[in-house]
Amino acid sequence: xxxxxxxxxxxxxxxxxxxxxxxxxxxxxxxxxxxxxxxxxxxxxxxxxxxxxxxxxxxxxxxxxxxxxxxxxxxxxxxxxxxxxxxxxxxxxxxxxxxxxxxxxxxxxxxxxxxxxxxxxxxxxxxxxxxxxxxxxxxxxxxxxxxxxxxxxxxxxxxxxxxxxxxxxxxxxxxxxxxxxxxxxxxxxxxxxxxxxxxxxxxxxxxxxxxxxxxxxxxxxxxxxxxxxxxxxxxxxxxxxxxxxxxxxxxxxxxxxxxxxxxxxxxxxxxxxxxxxxxxxxxxxxxxxxxxxxxxxxxxxxxxxxxxxxxxxxxxxxxxxxxxxxxxxxxxxxxxxxxxxxxxxxxxxxxxxxxxxxxxxxxxxxxxxxxxxxxxxxxxxxxxxxxxxxxxxxxxxxxxxxxxxxxxxxxxxxxxxxxxxxxxxxxxxxxxxxxxxxxxxxxxxxxxxxxxxxxxxxxxxxxxxxxxxxxxxxxxxxxxxxxxxxxxxxxxxxxxxxxxxxxxxxxxxxxxxxxxxxxxxxxxxxxxxxxxxxxxxxxxxxxxxxxxxxxxxxxxxxxxxxxxxxxxxxxxxxxxxxxxxxxxxxxxxxxxxxxxxxxxxxxxxxxxxxxxxxxxxxxxxxxxxxxxxxxxxx
Numbered sequence: 004x005x006x007x008x009x010x011x012x013x014x015x016x017x018x019x020x021x022x023x024x025x026x027x028x029x030x031x032x033x034x035x036x037x038x039x040x041x042x043x044x045x046x047x048x049x050x051x052x053x054x055x056x057x058x059x060x061x062x063x064x065x066x067x068x069x070x071x072x073x074x075x076x077x078x079x080x081x082x083x084x085x086x087x088x089x090x091x092x093x094x095x096x097x098x099x100x101x102x103x104x105x106x107x108x109x110x111x112x113x114x115x116x117x118x119x120x121x122x123x124x125x126x127x128x129x130x131x132x133x134x135x136x137x138x139x140x141x142x143x144x145x146x147x148x149x150x151x152x153x154x155x156x157x158x159x160x161x162x163x164x165x166x167x168x169x170x171x172x173x174x175x176x177x178x179x180x181x182x183x184x185x186x187x188x189x190x191x192x193x194x195x196x197x198x199x200x201x202x203x204x205x206x207x208x209x210x211x212x213x214x215x216x217x218x219x220x221x222x223x224x225x226x227x228x229x230x231x232x233x234x235x236x237x238x239x240x241x242x243x244x245x246x247x248x249x250x251x252x253x254x255x256x257x258x259x260x261x262x263x264x265x266x267x268x269x270x271x272x273x274x275x276x277x278x279x280x281x282x283x284x285x286x287x288x289x290x291x292x293x294x295x296x297x298x299x300x301x302x303x304x305x306x307x308x309x310x311x312x313x314x315x316x317x318x319x320x321x322x323x324x325x326x327x328x329x330x331x332x333x334x335x336x337x338x339x340x341x342x343x344x345x346x347x348x349x350x351x352x353x354x355x356x357x358x359x360x361x362x363x364x365x366x367x368x369x370x371x372x373x374x375x376x377x378x379x380x381x382x383x384x385x386x387x388x389x390x391x392x393x394x395x396x397x398x399x400x401x402x403x404x405x406x407x408x409x410x411x412x413x414x415x416x417x418x419x420x421x422x423x424x425x426x427x428x429x430x431x432x433x434x435x436x437x438x439x440x441x442x443x444x445x446x447x448x449x450x451x452x453x454x455x456x457x458x459x460x461x462x463x464x465x466x467x468x469x470x471x472x473x474x475x476x477x478x479x480x481x482x483x484x485x486x487x488x489x490x491x492x493x494x495x496x497x498x499x500x501x502x503x504x505x506x507x508x509x510x511x512x513x514x515x516x517x518x519x520x521x522x523x524x525x526x527x528x529x530x531x532x533x534x535x536x537x538x539x540x541x542x543x544x545x546x547x548x549x550x551x552x553x554x555x556x557x558x559x560x561x562x563x564x565x566x567x568x569x570x571x572x573x574x575x576x577x578x579x580x581x582x583x584x585x586x587x588x589x590x591x592x593x594x595x596x597x598x599x600x601x602x603x604x605x606x607x608x609x610x611x612x613x614x615x616x617x618x619x620x621x622x623x624x625x626x627x628x629x630x631x632x633x634x635x636x637x
Contacts, residue, residue: 032182035132036191037198038125039080039174041287043067044204046084046172050143053085059143062170065204069195071186076178078133078185083171088142089150092162096126096138096152126174130156132185133176143170201286218286220263220307224251236265239281240305244268247357249306250342254334258312258327264339265305269360275367278302283309295328297335298375300368308335333374339364340378347382355402358384366455370462380466384409385427386450388442389416408449410463414470416447423470427451427460433610436528437476440483443524448475457543476610477536478560485521485566498565498574505577506563509599514557521566529567530606533560555612561603573598597628 047065054061068081087095129136134156141149151165167173176185184190192213199206201218219227219235236246246265253261264280280302282293286309294302296313312327343361347354354361365383369376384400384407391401398412410425417423426441427449428434441448451460460472496504499519506517518533534542534556542556563570576595604621607613613621 032131033194034198035128035176036080036185036194037287038128040067040069040195040199040202040206042125042174043080043082043084043172044202044287046082046086047204048084050083050085050170053143059085059145060170062143067199067202067204067206068210069191069206069208071188071191071209073186076183076186078176078178078191079173080176081171081173083169084143086142086147086170086172087140087150088144088147089162091142092138092140092150092152097160129174129176132178132182134179135177137175137177138172139165139167139175140172141165141167141170198288200288201283203286218283218307218309220251220253220261220309221286224253227251232263232265235263236305239307240265240267240279246305247360248342248346250338252308252335252338258310258331260308260310260312260331260334262308262310263306264301264308264335266357266361266364267303267305275299275302279305281307282313283307284313285309285311296331298332298368298372300364300371300375301336301339303364304339336368336372336375337378340375340382343379343382351400352402354382355384355400355405355407358402358407362452363455366459370458376466381409381411385413387413387447388438388450389413389447410467413447413449425449425470425472426475427472428475429456430611434474434476436531436609437479437533439526440479440522440524441475443526444482446482457540461540473536474534474539476531476533477539478533479520479522479562483523485523501577502563502565502570502574505573505595506561506599506603509596510561510603514559515603516558516560517563518560519563519565522564527564527567528606528609529564529569530602531562531564532606532610532612533562534610535560554614555607555610559612561606563602569602573602594631597624597631601625601628 044065044067047067050059050062051065053059062083066083068079070079070081071077072079136154136156138152139149140152141147147170149165149167150162152160152162154160178185188208191208195206195208195213200214201216202214203216203218205212205216206214215238219231232249233245236249237243245268247268248266250264251262252264276294276299277292278294278297278301279291280293280297281291282289282296293308296308297304308331310331313331343354343365346357362384365379369379369383387399387406387408389399389406389408391399391406399406399408401407413425414423426446428438429451431438431450438448464471502519503517507515510517532555538556538558542554565571565574573595576598577592601624604613604624608621
């Protein structure tokens with residue numbers, strides 16, 4: 004059968020439009036109040052514009068009034084805005100999705116950020132909670148008469164004359180039985196505080212103004228004090244303490260955007276997926292999930308972003324990602340970087356004091372956003388073992404009992420090698436022995452955090468190909484070793500060779516490489532676990548992927564310090580010497596092996612390489628070993 008060319012119009016069944024609005028357009032029923040109050044605010048703005056043009060009376064100050072009638076089961080939202088006449092009701096109410104805002108803005112050529120709604124569907128959100136809706140309205144234009152529009156949620160309506168003394172509109176909702184919660188004043192008050200708190204028009208419930216009205220982010224930063232910012236933060240996020248610092252956003256090109264973002268004090272509860280920044284459109288709350296607007300690394304910031312230019316869907320409940328959204332995200336990131344740079348320049352100590360809370364944002368942002376990395380590369384701080392600088396050279400900076408430096412500041416204090424080695428530690432306790440060895444010889448060591456820096460260190464090495472990072476317990480160089488020559492015994496073995504053979508035999512583990520060295524520092528431990536840098540990184544990365552804590556890799560190095568008294572005593576035991584103070588013959592080979600295994604266990608314990616289920620056995624063996632040594636020494 005042949006197909007004929009045909010043209011026509013798609014048929015839309017009007018009886019299906021209300022179920023679509025109720026179930027598909029809006030994500031939650033409660034937003035009906037936001038939409039109706041927003042329409043009232045728009046009507047007030049339109050009346051002000053039309054009055055300036057001489058087309059209508061100015062009237063009293065704008066006001067939104069909400070009234071509850073429990074007996075009639077009605078909720079009424081009233082405004083004293085521009086109102087409508089019969090023809091306008093037919094044009095703007097009876098034609099679904101025909102927005103009066105577009106018509107009005109075209110006529111008066113005003114900036115569109117003065118009008119909240121543009122889709123023409125907000126009024127019909129009423130039918131999500133109401134079985135019947137009445138609209139009583141009177142236009143503010145001269146010689147206008149009031150009209151009443153009545154609809155039961157079907158495509159049928161009635162329109163007739165009504166009584167209303169003043170210009171404005173009443174929307175009367177006859178609530179469904181299952182929606183009677185909206186007759187509770189406490190419920191309405193909560194919704195006003197959530198969605199309408201910062202609208203510029205007072206919203207009253209039974210004569211009491213509920214909303215704050217004043218939106219500080221709409222003001223110039225010059226007109227706000229530090230206390231104003233702190234008060235806003237405490238209002239938006241009660242019981243969270245004061246913020247660390249804030250960033251005031253204000254631009255009108257190439258889009259209109261205002262806002263205030265706060266860096267919270269570190270709490271360990273940062274939300275890196277959803278975020279806590281509140282999105283507003285013309286001071287109307289839209290969402291507290293704006294992961295499409297700001298980069299992921301800034302999601303744990305708090306505060307407000309208010310923009311009429313962020314593309315929302317028709318229900319304003321979700322964002323539509325486009326080029327403008329990406330551009331806004333870049334703008335926010337740059338303003339954050341500018342604020343941090345200004346703080347570091349103006350008050351290095353305050354910046355250093357805030358660094359521990361700032362570090363996750365900065366480091367994750369640098370790794371995820373190359374442009375942001377360029378903007379903040381000089382702002383990244385590291386704890387350091389170096390002493391704080393003076394007024395002329397403030398690097399390192401002292402803050403809260405610690406010293407902080409930049410990577411460039413650290414490198415400036417290194418020798419000019421072609422490939423500079425950056426020493427770092429991640430745990431002052433577990434790596435104390437190795438850390439003391441390096442610092443006792445004058446080496447500067449950076450102090451890093453373990454979780455983020457597992458990925459941040461390789462990123463830094465990739466960005467700076469002339470440096471390499473080495474943890475203090477990865478390996479020891481010759482500057483830490485005493486290279487005095489050793490005498491051989493009658494069998495031709497040195498003390499180091501004798502110790503190595505004894506310990507390897509006692510451990511019976513080919514995966515453990517035993518090294519024996521004489522370390523310079525008297526405070527050096529008897530034995531240490533060394534983990535080659537690349538091997539440890541692979542182990543840490545595997546643990547991160549498996550979402551577990553990194554343990555001790557099977558293959559590792561046991562470094563034995565033959566200058567330590569405990570190791571010297573082990574040598575005497577092995578050679579058949581006399582135990583100090585005992586006056587008795589040499590201990591048995593079994594005791595030597597037990598002491599050798601004890602050295603290894605202490606080294607594992609020092610780096611957290613002993614599993615919890617091994618601790619009880621270690622304590623038992625330690626007690627038995629100490630008891631045997633005490634018996635032999637008495």
